[in-house]
Amino acid sequence: MSEPVFSHDRDVETGVAPLAPREFLRWTWRQLTSMRTALILLFLLALGAVPGSVIPQDAVDALKSAQWREAHPSLTPIWEKLGLFHVYSSVWFTAIYILLMVSLVGCILPRTRVYFKAMRARPPRTPRNLTRLPEYRTFTTDQEPDVVLARARAALSGYRIDDHEGSLAAERGYLREAGNLVFHISVLIVLVGFATGSLFGYKGGVIVVTGGQFANVASQYDEFAPGSLFNIKNLAPFSFKITDFDVKFITQGREAGMAQDFSAGVDYRTGVDGALRHTRIAVNHPLSIQGAKVYLIGHGYAPNVTVRDADGTVAYSGPVVFTPEDATFRSTGVIKVPDARPTQLGFRGEFYPTYAFTMATGPFSAFPDDKNPALSMLVYAGNLGMDSGVPQSVYALDMKGLKPVRKDNKAMRVDLTLGQTVTLPNGLGSVTFDGVSRFVKLQVSHNPSGWVALLGMIMALVGLLGSLFIKPRRVWVAVRREGGRTLVDVAGLDRSSGGTLPEQIDALAAHLEENKA
Amino acid sequence: MTHSQFELLSNQAIAVCGTFYFLALLAHLAEWALGRTVPLDAVGATASSQAVAGGTDTLVAVEESTERMERWGRIGVILTVVAAGMQFVAVASRGLAADPIRVPWGNMYEFTMTGTLVVTLVYLGLYRKYKLSWLSPVVTGFVLITLMADVLLLYTPVVPLRDALQSPWLIIHVVAAITATGAFTIGGMASILYLVKERWLERQAAGKETSARAGYLARLPGLVELDRLAYRTHAFAFPVWTFAALIAGPIWAQSAWGRYWGWDPKEVWAFITWVVYAAYLHARATAGWKGRAAAIIALIGLATLWFNFIGINFFFGSGSMHSYA
Numbered sequence: 022m023s024e025p026v027f028s029h030d031r032d033v034e035t036g037v038a039p040l041a042p043r044e045f046l047r048w049t050w051r052q053l054t055s056m057r058t059a060l061i062l063l064f065l066l067a068l069g070a071v072p073g074s075v076i077p078q079d080a081v082d083a084l085k086s087a088q089w090r091e092a093h094p095s096l097t098p099i100w101e102k103l104g105l106f107h108v109y110s111s112v113w114f115t116a117i118y119i120l121l122m123v124s125l126v127g128c129i130l131p132r133t134r135v136y137f138k139a140m141r142a143r144p145p146r147t148p149r150n151l152t153r154l155p156e157y158r159t160f161t162t163d164q165e166p167d168v169v170l171a172r173a174r175a176a177l178s179g180y181r182i183d184d185h186e187g188s189l190a191a192e193r194g195y196l197r198e199a200g201n202l203v204f205h206i207s208v209l210i211v212l213v214g215f216a217t218g219s220l221f222g223y224k225g226g227v228i229v230v231t232g233g234q235f236a237n238v239a240s241q242y243d244e245f246a247p248g249s250l251f252n253i254k255n256l257a258p259f260s261f262k263i264t265d266f267d268v269k270f271i272t273q274g275r276e277a278g279m280a281q282d283f284s285a286g287v288d289y290r291t292g293v294d295g296a297l298r299h300t301r302i303a304v305n306h307p308l309s310i311q312g313a314k315v316y317l318i319g320h321g322y323a324p325n326v327t328v329r330d331a332d333g334t335v336a337y338s339g340p341v342v343f344t345p346e347d348a349t350f351r352s353t354g355v356i357k358v359p360d361a362r363p364t365q366l367g368f369r370g371e372f373y374p375t376y377a378f379t380m381a382t383g384p385f386s387a388f389p390d391d392k393n394p395a396l397s398m399l400v401y402a403g404n405l406g407m408d409s410g411v412p413q414s415v416y417a418l419d420m421k422g423l424k425p426v427r428k429d430n431k432a433m434r435v436d437l438t439l440g441q442t443v444t445l446p447n448g449l450g451s452v453t454f455d456g457v458s459r460f461v462k463l464q465v466s467h468n469p470s471g472w473v474a475l476l477g478m479i480m481a482l483v484g485l486l487g488s489l490f491i492k493p494r495r496v497w498v499a500v501r502r503e504g505g506r507t508l509v510d511v512a513g514l515d516r517s518s519g520g521t522l523p524e525q526i527d528a529l530a531a532h533l534e535e536n537k538a
Numbered sequence: 539m540t541h542s543q544f545e546l547l548s549n550q551a552i553a554v555c556g557t558f559y560f561l562a563l564l565a566h567l568a569e570w571a572l573g574r575t576v577p578l579d580a581v582g583a584t585a586s587s588q589a590v591a592g593g594t595d596t597l598v599a600v601e602e603s604t605e606r607m608e609r610w611g612r613i614g615v616i617l618t619v620v621a622a623g624m625q626f627v628a629v630a631s632r633g634l635a636a637d638p639i640r641v642p643w644g645n646m647y648e649f650t651m652t653g654t655l656v657v658t659l660v661y662l663g664l665y666r667k668y669k670l671s672w673l674s675p676v677v678t679g680f681v682l683i684t685l686m687a688d689v690l691l692l693y694t695p696v697v698p699l700r701d702a703l704q705s706p707w708l709i710i711h712v713v714a715a716i717t718a719t720g721a722f723t724i725g726g727m728a729s730i731l732y733l734v735k736e737r738w739l740e741r742q743a744a745g746k747e748t749s750a751r752a753g754y755l756a757r758l759p760g761l762v763e764l765d766r767l768a769y770r771t772h773a774f775a776f777p778v779w780t781f782a783a784l785i786a787g788p789i790w791a792q793s794a795w796g797r798y799w800g801w802d803p804k805e806v807w808a809f810i811t812w813v814v815y816a817a818y819l820h821a822r823a824t825a826g827w828k829g830r831a832a833a834i835i836a837l838i839g840l841a842t843l844w845f846n847f848i849g850i851n852f853f854f855g856s857g858s859m860h861s862y863a
């Protein structure tokens with residue numbers, strides 16, 4: 022194995038930590054920026070990334086991590102202390118990669134200086150004793166010494182060549198180290214790109230029922246995560262309406278029930294009073310609008326329900342978003358009817374797009390498409406608690422002021438198929454299942470420096486290719502007259518691993534020996 | 539041909555291809571079994587009489603079995619080429635079997651089929667240049683077993699591509715990922731053989747390995763050559779992996795899901811693989827980590843790679859947005 026371009030002699034002198042503070046600092050720095058430390062930090066980084074793939078992460082799937090916490094009440098506080106629900110922003114993970122970055126900078130800076138000197142350097146003089154080099158060939162020929170050297174010079178194209186008395190020294194691959202530096206610097210650029218992207222950008226999620234509108238202001242988002250340096254006033258003023266939604270499900274094979282194609286029609290307007298335009302968005306086809314992108318990332322059902330109260334007036338009518346629970350689109354949701362008289366009404370239950378039932382499983386959805394939609398909900402009456410001033414989730418009932426409505430001494434469950442109406446007991450009113458709408462889950466994101474990270478990654482790749490495939494190599498050819506003939510020595514030194522130096526020196530020697538003159 | 543005929547063709551081609559790999563493996567086993575009767579330096583151009591004591595009779599016998607050994611090796615390689623051809627037919631007709639026609643990388647069955655094809659192609663491509671006859675039984679055995687597992691455990695009827703998979707970046711990302719996986723796998727084989735050979739040499743030096751027969755291990759290239767082959771394949775695979783996992787993948791994720799990187803389990807493990815292989819490259823440049831330690835790191839990298847390829851789907855199932863892959 023051959024040595025790397027710059028020998029890492031620092032790695033050798035590990036030794037014991039000195040006690041004087043100055044020396045100790047220098048020693049620490051040297052330890053931190055040694056190759057061995059870089060290696061260990063890389064391992065720690067890999068190891069540290071593992072728990073985040075095993076334990077549900079808040080930032081990846083908040084619902085799942087909440088469920089996990091519920092299922093593991095004793096582990097949860099410990100896990101929380103260790104930051105295991107947000108591994109990639111936890112103190113210890115950050116510490117590992119910051120240390121790695123410091124080590125990287127400590128590695129790059131001195132090397133850059135050395136490199137700039139080395140880049141302008143001339144090939145080292147021909148060593149006195151070429152036989153000591155790893156690759157060495159010798160032969161005699163009738164060609165004149167000058168001719169041999171001239172032919173060697175022509176054969177070594179791409180080399181930086183110095184002529185000496187009776188020999189020449191050639192070197193190539195000066196850019197390998199540059200590639201290596203570009204690679205390591207680019208790793209820093211990628212990180213900077215990531216960091217600034219999340220500082221100056223924003224990301225928001227919103228659910229819109231087909232036919233519904235959205236305007237790009239913070240209050241319209243269901244979830245909104247601005248970067249800490251993003252000014253909410255800078256949200257681009259656009260708006261759109263979801264006109265329709267189209268989905269096709271795979272009907273056979275292991276992927277049966279997966280959506281093969283889904284897309285939503287969008288009427289959008291840039292600015293406050295731009296022209297209205299129409300487009301379709303789908304997975305892989307977002308809408309780009311004023312620096313932001315609107316992605317279609319999910320969909321589901323919003324059953325249309327009409328609730329009449331005691332005296333028959335319509336207290337609620339419209340679609341209600343039910344969130345899908347699994348791949349069959351069994352969905353859960355709640356309906357709140359604050360306008361119902363004499364008491365407010367609440368419903369909580371499930372929606373099945375293709376209702377099916379067996380004794381063993383109970384009700385379930387046999388297929389994700391709405392082939393046989395049904396609603397099954399428990400009914401509550403009392404106070405919904407919506408005017409307490411505390412904002413409420415639209416997906417949960419505040420049970421404090423509510424009592425289950427009972428019928429035949431059991432909590433009442435209303436089961437509705439499409440078009441059906443059920444009358445509630447005690448003159449509370451009635452509920453009708455009018456139809457099914459779809460909703461789309463959209464993600465709006467604005468990442469002003471995403472391209473920085475990407476550019477960094479591409480630079481990293483280019484640097485890496487240079488660093489791996491440029492072969493730094495030195496070749497010397499020496500000639501002298503001996504007994505009326507010319508004695509030629511060819512020698513070479515490979516300065517990277519995995520080279521093909523022996524073959525190359527063979528070829529060069531053979532080429533020079535072959536007498537064309 | 540109709541779509542379902544192509545599906546049938548693919549299934550038949552994969553069966554035929556498996557048979558050919560099996561025959562190739564047998565041929566290579568025969569080659570190495572014969573090798574036990576051939577002195578180490580009798581193979582190829584270096585065949586010389588000086589190694590053989592015992593007169594011309596022995597010499598003739600040795601020459602005969604050397605020839606037979608080389609013949610079995612050639613037969614094995616030819617069978618492997620045929621197998622690879624059938625495998626290509628099987629992969630291509632998976633794509634033609636779908637309606638509409640698509641790239642044949644929609645599920646794990648197809649990924650595994652294509653990945654093993656890349657392993658074979660890398661091996662065949664380097665066979666001459668690096669004199670890889672010693673790698674033949676390992677490659678044919680590995681591909682045969684993996685394909686069998688693929689057909690028995692992962693078979694899926696042809697279905698159209700899921701929506702997230704319908705993007706030109708799919709082709710770019712997946713081609714790069716499969717290529718890197720194939721090359722890393724070959725590199726890993728060289729690293730395993732490095733460790734085995736190193737141990738064998740140590741045992742021999744300690745006098746524990748007294749068998750003088752010219753077995754398989756004795757015929758493996760030296761440690762330096764094994765290490766160099768491992769390095770070359772890793773040095774090829776690493777930038778390809780960088781491109782697949784850290785450039786094409788994020789670009790695709792950005793257009794499909796609206797984020798470049800989301801620490802989804804599949805992404806986490808792609809990152810882990812990348813970091814471990816970066817550590818491999820560093821280890822080779824660090825005193826005290828060369829050779830043995832580097833080979834072990836390469837194998838850890840290979841384990842994370844295959845775990846990501848297969849394990850994530852089984853252990854995390856629906857937890858990953860990538861679980862189809």
Ligand code: HEM
Nearest residue numbers: 025026054055056059121124125128208488489816819823
């Ligand atoms: C984010 C962390 C890092 C990554 C991803 C990384 C990645 C890489 C890769 C892929 C190579 C291989 C290129 C080649 O073989 O020429 C390499 C080489 C190298 N790295 Fe790093 N590196 C990191 C941190 C560091 C640090 C902290 C140091 C300083 C101690 C360092 C020093 C080196 C050196 C000196 C080489 C050249 C090795 C040789 O000449 O073969 N790297 N690095």
